Amino acid sequence: MRAVLALVMLAGFFVLGAALTAFLVVVSVWRFRIGDFQGGGWMAFFAASVAVPMLWAVLRAIFARPAPTGIPMTRATHPELWRHVDELAALAGTRSPDDVRLVPDANASVWERRGTRYLQLGLPLVAGLSIGELRSVLAHELGHYGGGHTQVSAVTFRAKVALELAVNQGDFMRLLYGWAKLYALVAASESREHERFADEVAVAAAGQEAARRALLRIGPVGEAWSDYLRWYVSLAVLAGRTPPLLEGFRHYLDHPRRVHELRALEPVLAEQEPTSIFDSHPPVRERVAAMALLPSVSAVSLDERPAWTLLDGTPSEAVAALIEVEGPPITWEELAPLTGHVLVRRYAEALRHAGRVSKVGDTLAAVLACLERGELHRLTGRPVDASLTPEQVHEAAVDTVTELLACAVADQLVTAGRAVLEINWGGLFALRLPDGAAVYPDDLVAPAVRDTSRVAEVRLRLQAIGVDGL
Structure with a gap:
């Protein structure tokens, strides 16, 4: 019923625009007939202000077509991935997609065009989840096929494009903005129902534990x-060279500090996720709680193997092009001393700018004195996001100033020839001193x-490794 109401409201937006124009x-x-040429001219102008943007938006939407992007992952090149897809499609009671693509976003999505089904998998998810967790993601997306959600989205895609284009064309179209917001409210409610249905499919096909862990882990993997x-x-982009990018992300995720940080981040992101009646997805915490109430297939065991093994057959050059890196090959160990100093100087200058x-x-001495006086927030200023709590603002300030101050220290030592930058998968760069x-x-x-x-203690340590002017 909500889907029908959403479609009616979507059509009603354009009926309302046409009625207003008429x-x-x-x-x-x-x-004009009563001789008020000025008033008639103004009314004609207002009519054109509604009709022209709306007609332009409709024509744009008619020719708008979603197009597959990313790296094709065919049955021939990625047979193991397709084995999971076909198995999960059978469990979900639906047909497998016709086209699977690897995209650079930390997300997964499905859509349909003229009967052809497309599945897009985010590289960060395939590289960062276990096979069991990725199976849950796949089952969720296949659930959208089984629920007929992609057919509805195919019908409404062009109309929604037209609505968004029309509302954003000129101030006079703001008269219809209220209706557009009302449609968004109804559509978001229907979309949340679609997500709950797809979550049920994920639990039934991949198991409750895999579905829960995948939901909680997607956010941290994206971060x-x-x-x-x-x-x-960014080091590779600065150098114009191409290191082994997939391997680098695996090194990043496998570092013990990163493992701990990402696990700690899971409940934090789930708890702090903002909610709105216009959200198309229920909050993760609500989805995880709902999953706990669903019956799970006891025979399903969680496959802990890394999902990145399913990327075998993906050319390294294609991965580089996907995330817009190009240039001759280079190792990560060679890359850090080659361009790391450019990156740390950029952030060191940001700290100097904040100080000014x-x-x-x-100067480093001035920043340390500021911290010693307890004036950390003078360096970061007021938060841009007014919805953040004081605790969140403080943590963001601590993280930001820590990064910038560390880069300023590295910049001074590297510039003075007292240290060399090395790759460090557990944090910022490591500094290799002359004594090793x-x-x-x-x-x-x-x-x-x-x-x-502890500022005085840190000042002494910095002086001991050769930082001047403190």
Whole structure:
């Protein structure tokens, strides 16, 4: 019933726009007939302000077609992946997709066009989940096929494109914004029902434990992927060289510190996930709780093997192109000293800029003095997101200043020739000192950022490894 209501409201948006246009045209003609040419002209202008954007949006939507992107994963190149897909499709009581693609986002999705089914799998998920967890993700997406959800989305795709384009065309179209928001509310409610149905399929096909763990892990894996792109892949982009990218992400995820961090992040992200009546997905915490009430197939055992083994057959050049990295091959060990100094200088300059803007001062000595006075938030300023709690704001400030201060320390030592940057999968770069000792700058400065009483201790340690001007 909600699906029908959503479709009716979607059609009603354009009926309302057409009715408003017709009304304004009638008023315009009437004003012209009684000799009010100025009023008639204004009414004609308003009618065109509604009709032209809406007509343009409809024409754009008619020719809008979703197109498959990413790396094709065929039955010939990835037979083991397709074995899981076919098995889960049979368990879900639906037909397998016709086309499976690897995409760079930490997400998975399905869609349908003219009877052809497409499945898109995010590289971070395949590289970061276990086979059991990935089977749950696959079963969930196949559940959308079995529930007929992709057929509904295929029908409404162009209409939704037209609605979004129309609402964003000019201030006068804001008159219809309220109706668009009402449609979004109804559509989101229907979409949440689709997600609950797909979750039930995931539990039935892959087991309750796999489904629960996959839901909780997707968010942290997405965060890990963003961090990996920011600190590691960016080195490759700066150098114009191509390291083994999949292997690098596996090294990142397998580091003991990352394993601990990601496990600790699972309940935090689930608990802090914001909710809105316009959300198309129920919150993860609600979905996990609902899964606990569903009957699970006791015979299903969780396959703990890494899902990245299913990527065998994926050319490394294709993976590099997918995340927009190009250039001759290079090892990660060679890459860090080659371009790491450019990256740390960029963040060191960000700290200096923050010091200048806040009037704290742009030297390491000034920043440490600021921390010693308990004025951490002077460096970060007011939060952009007003919905954050004071605790979340403080943690974000601690993390940010720790990163920037560590980069500033690394920048000074590397520039002075007193250290060499090395790759460190458990945090920021490692610094190799002339005596062969390894120093981890983020671990070194973190106590000073978090605890004012330890600034003096950290200052002495920095001086001991050759940091000047403190």
